[in-house]
Amino acid sequence: MTVDAMAESAEADRPAYGAELEGFEYPWPVQRFSFTSQGQDLQMAYLDVAPEEPNGHTIVLLHGKNFCAATWEESITRLSEAGYRVVAPDQVGFCKSSKPMQYQFSFHQLAANTHALLEQLDIDSATIMGHSMGGMLAGRYALMYPEQTDQLVLVNPIGLEDWKQKGVPWQSIDESYAAEQQKTAEGIRRYQQSTYYVGDWQPEYDRWVDMLAGMYAGEGGDIVAWNQALTSDMVFTQPIVHEFGELQVPTLLLIGEQDNTAIGKAQASPEVQATLGHYDVLGEQTAERIPDATLVEFPELGHSPHIQQPEVFHEALLEGLEQR
Incomplete structure (x- = not known):
């Protein structure tokens, strides 16, 4: 069997899921928030995990672009054990939530959707914690709803630099859609x-690859790719x-310094690429920009420190939350 044939066989053996991740089980019961937005009836899937011994605080976990509410599994467990009520939604366009063909996606809109969910749950204020793209969303939420944000936690957020301003070329949605279809x-x-994961790989990471790839591989793969492009x-x-x-x-920054994420980096010139995604520098620059920020850096970790080294990460997270 040729190398290409072996690769095709391996892909064929991977699981395929529905456009709303039907067939992939989350670690807690999935609930649904139905609402109307931009003239459409939509739904947001979410997890709402109650602690056995409540400490009176709620924390909302916002996933990244290649992640879902389920990816927070270890964090939800640790936070719940510490007494937090944990709410983890899938944003519109992602995972188990609606994937509209036409939607004016904006961080303002996703923040408003999230705020509506929390109002539905009678949550007046909460700590807002975002990872990757979810960090951009968490920041927007805190800017829009400061009175309802107890504190902000950013875990290797993207958007710590303006890629367009630095010279990364814009890519049309059609071009992005074509690229998504090839994943x-x-x-x-x-x-x-x-x-x-800084070049490392552990068997438990395969679950999250299957989760993401399975949506592309299923019958609804085209609408998944379209929403990813949008x-x-x-x-x-x-x-x-x-x-x-x-x-x-108050803002807690938790930064894996080996991260090199930068949207559109592959389309940029080598000269521009060399300037992008230096989280060892970006973390410090961001801490200086935010008026009330605490920076915790993980020198050996990458874009997903909460998955790569959960013990180290969650010790720092819980300590940072307690100090605030």
């Missing part, structure tokens, strides 16, 4: 290994870095 489990795995444009064209100085809430 495979093996390609996703290679990217995650180099960016999320949200890529949102991420690229709506930088939040220029507004960090306006944040009014």
Whole structure:
């Protein structure tokens, strides 16, 4: 069997899921928030995990672009054990939530959707914690709803730099959609290994590759790819870095310094690529921009420190939350 044939066989053996991740089980019961937005009836899937011994605080976990509410599994467990009520939604366009063909995606809109969910749950205020793209969303939420944000936690957020301003070329939604349609489990795995886990790979990471790749591989793969393209444009064209100085809430930055994530990096010139994704520098710059920020750095970790070294990460997280 040729190498290409072996690769095709391996892809064929991967699981395929529905457009709303039907067939992939989350670690807690999935609930649904139905609402109307932009003239459409939509639903957000979410997890709402109650602690056995409540400490009176709620924390909302916002996933990244290649992640889902389920990816927070270890964090939800640790936070719940510490007494927090944990709410983890899947944003519109992602995972088990609606994937509209036409939707004006913006971080303002996703923040408003999230706020509506929390109102539905009678949550007046909460700690807002976001990872990757979810960090951009968490920042926008805190800017829009400072009175309802107890504190902000950013875990290797993207958007700590303005890629367009630095010279990364814009990519049309059609071009992005075509690229999304070519994604495979093996390609996703290679990217995650180099960016999320600093070249390391553990068997437990395969679950998250299968989760993401399975949506592309299923019958609804086209609408999944289309929503991914729409949200890529949102991420690229709506930088939040220029507004960090306006944040009014205490902010905890948890940064894996080996991260090199930068949207559109592959389309940039080698000269521009060399300037992008230096989280060992970006973390410090961001802490200086945010008025009330605490920075915790993990020198050996990448884009997903909460998955790569959960013990180290959650010790720092819980300590940071307690100090605040």
